Amino acid sequence: MLGAEAILAALEAGPMQSQGEHLSEAQRRLLAEHLGSGKLRNGWDSRDWFCTDPFDANLSKSKTHAWGFSPENTRHISDAGLTAEEMPQLVLKWAFAYPGATRARSQPTVVAGVVYVGSQSGSVYALDLQSGCVYWRFDADAEVRSAISFGLDGAAGDGGGESVYFGDFSGSVYRVNARTGKLLWRAKVGDHPDVTITGSPQLHRDRLYVPLSSTEWARATDPSYACCNFRGGVVALSVTAGKQLWKTHVIPQVRQELTGDPENVRENDTYSGAPVWNTPTIDRARNLLYVGTGQSYTSPAHRNSDAVIAMDLDSGEIKWSRQLLSGDAWNLACLLPGEHVNCPEQNGPDFDIGAPPILWSDEQERELLLVGQKSGMVYALDPDLEGETVWKRKLGRGGFxxxxxxxxxxxxxxxYVPIADTEYFGKYEKLPASPGLFALDPKTGMQMWFAPAGDHCLPEQRPACDPGLSAAVTSVPGAVLAGGFDGMLKAYTADTGAVIWQYDTNREFTTVSGVSARGGSIESDGPVVSEGHLLVNSGYLYGGRLPGNVLLVFGRSL
Structure with a gap:
């Protein structure tokens, strides 16, 4: 089902890299063709779909654009150019195929009529918003799953002030000229062979803040691998040159016993894990950034796992940490049959904080950190009291x-809280599933409404098809947009949760290049509404979901 290109990418720069590194290049290619039941292509012909008109977008007055649509990661778009009343008029304008891909998870960024988006192959595209033609393509070293961050830097020369920034699956960060696709700098941010970048780098002033996660949780399935020593963190890079200004790991190098006695230290005995899957949240008033962390990879779980961490923007110093779940140590070896050599003693439950904290303020300018967790718990934390809990509410059963x-x-x-509660993975609590979208009062946690995801799956598509909402959701004035594991994209009214528009992306599409592409599960990144258009990726063959390789762009019907 994967196809030869996707299998080769997994062996060379993806989750199967540790298995592929023992093979020669020729062996990897032969294996990919054998398992993928087809020949590898030696490239693709893009002559028919490059733009004929020159790039003439006025980028000079554009604001900074990023994954969360604001430094506070609210994922609210106030100037979408598309009202809730206009949502029912949406029709598909064009579709764009990612050649050879089986998943599409780089959230598109729209700037002055240009769409910037990455892909599983590592290609980053600049597309025309109106037609979908390609202005330029840049090829990174590995898959680009992060959103593309756009920003201006007046100090940069040779037209480099209009730039896009992104990370790839191998732990490299790039700055590329937004107008030409020319590489301005490339920086390697990891000091571990399994480091990767899943959360999108956050651009703020003259710095780029890059979260560090890893694939070591999967490498642990190899019984000969001495698991584990990766430690999550954040790296700050200078915008102009990509120079590392600081790197902070959320887990210290050498661990102390749980008593905290500084004299009781065992040499070379380290904690591991606590990856940072999400985009850093910027708190300009307090000069802090916030990230959520994942589980530990080894037991005992470190106190900074499954936690919200506050770091100083200038130095990277950890100012405070608030753990939301203790004792969570897990890696993929725990799912293997038979002897679990590298499975930690605590064995789960793998309840990461995968979504970035939201820095929210009310009319009285009281600020809260709103945090969601894979356990189904949602929290409001006080940023002035080192993350002390203001309220918490359990909305879902939780799971992997x-x-x-x-x-x-x-x-x-x-x-607005999307809940996955998928049936595909194991259950940790004997509770009913609640897949769907919740609206809460941020000040109190009180439920305002709940919209069930609904079941749109055909029997033959299960278990890959599932009604859960795992992808990020997006808010615009009067409406909320969410995509599901089943490929359904829906617009809900903000006041009641009623569905005002929906579109099934789980099907075949004819794309602007003339080739066929397929939609599937909507996962990871969320919908984007900009300049009167709605954009969403569809397809996610990972974790057993529905494969696909298409970017869909909707606009008002004439």
Whole structure:
């Protein structure tokens, strides 16, 4: 089902890299063709779909664009150019195929009529918003799953002030000229062979803040591998040159006993894990950034796992940490049959904080950190009291894929919480599943409404098809947009949760290049509404979901 290109990518720069590194290049290619039941292509012909008109977008007055649509990661778009009343008029304008891909998870960024988006192959595209033609293509070293961050830097020369920034699956960060696709700098941010970048780098002032996660949780399935020593963190890079300004690991190098006695230290005895899957949240007033962390890879779980961490923007110093779940140590070896050599003693439950914290403020300018977890728990933390809990509420059963997985959204009145509660993975609690979208009062946690995801799956598509909402959601004035594991994209009214528009992306599409592409599960990244258009990726063959390789762009019907 994967196809030869996707299998080769997994062996060379993806989750199967540790297995592929023992093979020669020729062996990897032969294996990919054998398992993928087809020949590898030596490239693709793009002559018919490059733009004929020159790139003439006025980028000079554009604001900074990023994954969360604001430094606070609210995922609310106030100037979408598309009202809730206009949502029912949406029709598909064009579709774009990612050649050879089986998943599409780089959230598109729209700037002055240009769409910037990455892909599984590592290609980053600049597309025309109106037609879908390609202005330029840049090839990174590995898959680009992060959103593309856009920003201006007046100090940069040779037209480099209009730049896009992104990370790839091998732990490299790039700055590319937004107008030409020319590489301005490339920086390697990891000091571990399994480091990767899943959360999108956050651009703030003259720095780029890059979260560090890893694939070591999967490498642990190899019984000969001495698991584990990766430690999650954040790296700050200078915008102009990509120079590392600081790197902070959320787990210290050498561990102390749980008593905290500084004299009781065992040499070379380290904690591991606590990856940072999400985009850093910027708190300009307090000069802090916030990230959520994942589980530990080894027992005992470190106190900074499954936690919200506050770091100083200038130095990277950890100012405070608030753990939301203790004792969570897990890696993929725990799912193997038979002897679990590298499975930690605590064995789960793998309840990461995969979604970035939202820095939210009300009319009285009281600020809260709103945090969702794969356990199905949602929290409001006080940033002035080192993350002390203001309220918490359990909305879902939780599991490997959420609970809350990739991203909530918040406007001035409500917090919108997608719950996955998938049937595909194991259950940790004997509770009914609650896949769907919740609206909460951010000040109290009180439920305002709940919209069930609904079941749109055909029997023959199960278990890959599932009604859960795992992808990040997006808020616009009067409406909330969410995509599901089943490929359904829906617009809900913000006041009641009623569905005002929906579109089934789980099907075949004819794309602007003339080739066929397929939609599937909507996962990881969320919908984007900009300049009167709605954009979403569809397809996610990972964790047993529905494969696909298409970017869909909707606009108002004439």
């Amino acid at each position: 894929s959420g609970g809350v997985h990739w991203g909530m959204a918040a406007d001035s009145q409500q917090l």
